[in-house]
Amino acid sequence: MASTTPPEVASRVESYIPRFVLTRLLNQDQAGRRISLLGTIDSQPAVLLAERAAFATDHAHLSAFPTSLTRIRNLGANDIYSWFLANSGATKANPDNDIPPDFKLNLIYPCTEKHIKKYSAQPLRVVTETPEIYAAYTRPWIVRQREKGTLQWIFNIIEGRTEQEDVIYRESGDEGFLLLPDLNWDRKTLTSLHLLGLVVRRDIWSVRDLTKDKTEWLRHMRDKLLDATVKLYPDIEKDQLKLYIHYQPTYHHFHIHVIHVALESGATQAVGKALGLEHIISQLETMAGGPEAGFHNVSLTYGLGEASELWEKVFGVLKQGGQVKIADF
Template structure:
């Protein structure tokens, strides 16, 4: 980035930074990527805000990116997924400054998910869900894309990470989400996985499940503040995704200070308490459920659901799942 500051002014202010003496940390936000520091320069108070710069995206830097990392430490591995901490610093004594996720071998679906793409807002009616979306979900489930979930549920992987667990037909477990670095509390992100396999998404929840959902909510909150005692329950928010990344019902538990990106945005995240309230106010008996309502959400233009279902519906073409 080219500076427009006159050279003499630039030299004067650049010389201030090495003279900054820390008094205390004021804040840490952007999921730990930005810090605000209070300090002094020549006995005068000053605030220094430091934010990690954007990654260089030229071919030379990207080609050498993976080989330039040091201190790579694995945090966990399950099926095709693995996650790590690593450092770009030359000093191995410096704390890691990168969180890495590796998907290997990946599929075309992963490539689409992580590619830059436009977004579209769609409204999924009960009819669209029953005729197109539910069969698509079934197709995805039989392709083995839930192996990593079943590895956890069946006790083959990540058992040392399980924070809380209840077994049985209405069993569930709590563990860190693979996108969390396991230490930065303001960016805390945990995952509640249900053991039962008949609930694929929020669409399968019915009035008859209300007591169970409330029990899960309470236990997930209790367990989180027990293992992280500096947290209070009202510092946590619980939500589910629709459409979810994978079709096995799960609940996200995050610190309320975690800055909302696309995964927490309206049109992607549904608050758990709002879902409970919606179920309680549905007309009908205990079989009334979330498959009876319309849901509006956004999709990437490269996603299968947009390309195979909503785009053909928009253009009056034939839907082929």
């Protein structure tokens, strides 16, 4: 970006940065991508805010990006998913220095068309899924997604084949669950902590399958997930944690996200995407009806990308007054 600052002013202020002498770190936010530093320049106090610049998006730079990375260190691998820490190419000139990694990488290989659509830029829509739409179209679509075998990586964890060294807490039995780091967390920055609670049972696919008779189970899980988190990370207190559930979830096997309250809200915490666990428990407790009353009886409003299957095959079709073809799921 071209500067509009007069050259003599630009030269003067640019000279300030190398003269900045650090006093202390004031803050670290955006999951560690931005820092606020207190220091001095020529004995006068100064605050320096540093944020990672945007990626160059031209083809030449993007093509060179993977080969420019150094010190690639795997954090875990499960089925088609693996995740890493790495250093940028700028560290090649100092290979012996102990420089912290400046990239967190997630790799999906081989990926599916669904992955490509999920991570592509696309217009967004807000839809309202009534109980009737859920029963007639969304649930059959979910059944089809599960039949495609996309949950194998979840079952690998639950059945003890992968990532067992990462399990923070486990309860066995039909109503058991386990807690482990989410693959999007660097496992180091506490203010961006992100853990995942996975249930063992396979008959609960999403919030839609929660009924009043599961309230005590949800409350028990909430308490145990909080206890296990603060036990492992004693610098965090329970009231610094948020627990929520996605709808629609990325994968249809019931799970609970546990994050630090300081983790800045993005698309995954947006209204209509993230449902607070406390709110879910309260709503179930006050819901009219018997033990079988639940979220399958309510309308849920959430966002969808226009490239998602649910928009292309269900909600987009319904908007145009067309007939949803379940056989195409």
